Amino acid sequence: MSLTTEIVKALHSASGQAVSGEVLAEQLGVSRMAISKAVSKLNANGYQIDSRPRVGYALTALPQTINAEAVSALVDSKFWKHVAVFEQVGSTNDEARKALGEGVATPAVFVAREQTQGRGRLGRRWTSSLGGLYVSILVTDRVDIAQASSLSLVAGLCVAEVLGEQGIEAHVKWPNDVIVEGHKIAGILIEMTSDVDGVNSLVIGIGLNVNRPNSAESPNGANEQALDSHAKPAYISDRIGQIASESGLCASLLDSFQNKYSQWLAQGFAPFVEQFSDVQAQRGEEVTVSNPLGDVVANGIVRGVDESGKLLLETAPTEIVSISSGEVTLRRNV
Ligand code: BTN
Numbered sequence: 001m002s003l004t005t006e007i008v009k010a011l012h013s014a015s016g017q018a019v020s021g022e023v024l025a026e027q028l029g030v031s032r033m034a035i036s037k038a039v040s041k042l043n044a045n046g047y048q049i050d051s052r053p054r055v056g057y058a059l060t061a062l063p064q065t066i067n068a069e070a071v072s073a074l075v076d077s078k079f080w081k082h083v084a085v086f087e088q089v090g091s092t093n094d095e096a097r098k099a100l101g102e103g104v105a106t107p108a109v110f111v112a113r114e115q116t117q118g119r120g121r122l123g124r125r126w127t128s129s130l131g132g133l134y135v136s137i138l139v140t141d142r143v144d145i146a147q148a149s150s151l152s153l154v155a156g157l158c159v160a161e162v163l164g165e166q167g168i169e170a171h172v173k174w175p176n177d178v179i180v181e182g183h184k185i186a187g188i189l190i191e192m193t194s195d196v197d198g199v200n201s202l203v204i205g206i207g208l209n210v211n212r213p214n215s216a217e218s219p220n221g222a223n224e225q226a227l228d229s230h231a232k233p234a235y236i237s238d239r240i241g242q243i244a245s246e247s248g249l250c251a252s253l254l255d256s257f258q259n260k261y262s263q264w265l266a267q268g269f270a271p272f273v274e275q276f277s278d279v280q281a282q283r284g285e286e287v288t289v290s291n292p293l294g295d296v297v298a299n300g301i302v303r304g305v306d307e308s309g310k311l312l313l314e315t316a317p318t319e320i321v322s323i324s325s326g327e328v329t330l331r332r333n334v
Contacts, residue, residue, distance in 0.1 A: 171281035
């Protein structure tokens with residue numbers, strides 16, 4: 001790990017408190033002059049590290065854009081075995097699959113500032129211009145197919161948690177759209193490989209609208225085509241009234257995933273039922289569930305999810321059915 005990465009790690013774990021140059025120098029086995037030079041370099045690279053005379057250094061802001069050093073410095077390197085950050089790629093999900101073929105150590109994460117072939121669910125395109133966060137997580141723990149799909153609900157919870165830390169109240173529309181006041185802010189695309197013994201790899205692709213792109217960068221409006229016609233995308237920057245740090249958000253998302261994934265792997269989806277119900281969009285609403293061809297599978301009222309992450313739909317006063325896949329649309333929008 002480079003000295004600059006180690007300094008970011010040390011200052012980040014002090015949660016905004018100042019750490020003296022002397023302590024840093026001793027901890028990292030270098031001179032105070034080397035610390036001071038590295039801090040100047042970090043400040044030139046978009047970090048905001050205050051030098052407080054007689055007190056020390058405090059990390060007050062992270063670089064706005066995705067930065068490999070920042071992401072590697074902020075995440076738990078004992079859990080994340082591989083972190084890759086790209087300026088531009090086709091699709092981070094494809095990068096994850098390619099790396100799987102090359103035997104990458106997992107959990108691994110692939111992040112891009114821009115994607116040229118970003119894809120969404122149901123073969124839709126996911127416009128991925130600068131300003132968004134495009135993340136694919138690759139895990140290779142063995143799970144059974146029935147459990148695997150509930151991981152996308154857990155990923156939705158992670159995104160909702162990160163938004164909550166920003167003061168943004170988000171809801172998760174089953175199975176995996178994250179919504180803020182009716183507008184989609186993030187989408188999740190899970191792809192898996194399996195053999196006779198069950199799932200052997202999962203790629204969890206997350207696209208999050210962070211900073212609203214200017215029109216020159218995104219002539220079509222980021223991700224609007226991934227939405228139903230009733231909503232326009234939401235952006236974190238619009239909600240918090242300032243530009244957000246993509247690096248900071250990415251690190252928070254990976255921290256949240258680390259915690260929830262470990263629990264999900266050990267205990268399945270059951271411990272998340274209540275959390276999911278708390279943030280589930282469309283609860284109590286009349287919806288239509290359709291299959292990928294657009295055929296109606298069921299009509300009913302959303303009543304929550306069960307312990308395997310299936311949607312619970314009240315189709316008649318005494319009848320609750322559980323649904324494992326489909327697109328859910330509010331009936332007034334049908
Ligand atoms: C959807 O709502 O349709 C899911 C969108 C998922 C987009 C993400 S961005 C990172 C990863 N790479 C892709 O090509 N797609 C996913």
